[in-house]
Amino acid sequence: MHFRATRAEIDRDAFAHNAQLIRDSAAGAKVLGVIKADGYGHGVISTANAIAAHVDAFAVAFIDEALQLREAGFSLPIVLLEGCLSAAELPICAHHNLQPVVHEPSQLDAILTSRLVRPLAVWLKVDTGMHRLGWHPQDVARVYRELEASPNVGAITLMSHYANSGDSEHPLTQRQNDLFSAVCAETAITESLSIANSAALLSSSKDFSTLDGHWVRTGLTLYGVAPRTPDQNIKIPLRPVMRLVAPVIAVREIPVGDSVGYGSRWQAKRKSRIATVAIGYADGYPRHCPDGTPVYVHGTEVPLIGTVSMDMITIDITDLDAVQVGDEVELWGPNLPVDRIAEAAGTISYELFCRVSARVPRVEI
Structure with a gap:
């Protein structure tokens, strides 16, 4: 269970x-x-x-x-x-x-x-x-x-x-x-x-x-991932097999100028609404993902902000009204190709797949 x-x-x-x-x-x-x-x-x-x-x-x-x-x-x-x-x-x-x-x-x-x-x-x-x-x-x-x-x-x-x-x-x-x-x-x-x-x-x-x-x-x-080749016109209708998901566990508003996460890497340039998501580098999500790395929630992409923690990430949901605790976030999958996360993290999709840790349950659907 x-x-x-x-x-x-x-x-x-x-x-x-x-x-x-x-x-x-x-x-x-x-x-x-x-x-x-x-x-x-x-x-x-x-x-x-x-x-x-x-x-x-x-x-x-x-x-x-x-x-x-x-x-x-x-x-x-x-x-x-x-x-x-x-x-x-x-x-x-x-x-x-x-x-x-x-x-x-x-x-x-x-x-x-x-x-x-x-x-x-x-x-x-x-x-x-x-x-x-x-x-x-x-x-x-x-x-x-x-x-x-x-x-x-x-x-x-x-x-x-x-x-x-x-x-x-x-x-x-x-x-x-x-x-x-x-x-x-x-x-x-x-x-x-x-x-x-x-x-x-x-x-x-x-x-x-x-x-x-x-x-x-x-x-x-x-x-479900096509290897990168110089001939990018070659298409094959592959279907992603893994969908990595995690829930929102907190939502808060922060004022202009306040920072988020370890090292205060990201600072709010406007009054911002921030969601904390229950996934981190201990789960295999790359710690070195920069601000702006996309995540998918409520049918749209929003940016990762702040340093990835061991168990959590933070995302900017200022432009989304309905996000609340318990909502599901897709880190990669059918709606967000893993290659995009790999590119942001300066790695390859092979590594991201292999680094998903054992504490993340694999659930067949």
Whole structure:
């Protein structure tokens, strides 16, 4: 039971809608639904339940996240994007049909020398220019041959990751495409390739009709936010999944010249009416949001004023007559895109979602 009215509403129908749009956009490609970081803060079990019928596999960061899904009864394949962090994880992967990414030598050695009850499907990662994880392109053919010859390996998917997702005109993007194509040609893999993610999926330059059997990795789009791409004319009718809301808990009038909040950052230039809202940085609302960051109340936007506190924010409702204690304020959601809050806070929507804290109930609607 939750008594606190501050909550993150999770729209299951929006999840399914977005997943089906992605499935349709990807044509013949298989869809890997990325639900790491507790489903980008939306609740991993709710997320998995909502999208399971629309994706071919899940992806998480590491094995603990995968086992949470298995314990909840999900049977779809699960890809571990960071791979196994110790050899002890490999028998668990074999038992639970978890598919580790192999991106560095100790992971390869562990796979080649372990004794497993059944072969693993693995994802061989190539560093084509992001320089975060993956094998140098000149090493991939050798690693591929070693994996292919191992009785511990049943299937291999070749993957890489764009550094400038969705920017098909960036010079590094073309270099990455060329490197990935060259590496693919050095293996026997003609399908089971994966380089496209959410942003690439929305890029008009990508022809997904040629990707039968390949994998498209989709994360942010599942949650109803289109990744930023240089081609802002690309539109897909996504529906926001999370609606972050909190109640007004106080209303007061202050005279000209008085200040609001810690540090007296904001001062009234006119007689003002101020509402205090029960959400703060302990809930994940960014402390560094400036004055003027929009919030949505009574069908309109009003500005945040004053420094964000641990449990509260203050907003200027001078131009609204009807706001009172108990009224609901939307911090982001269908009426106020999360990207606008992220821009005001100097961050990205991914971070805002992931930082919504555990004390904010996720309520499915």
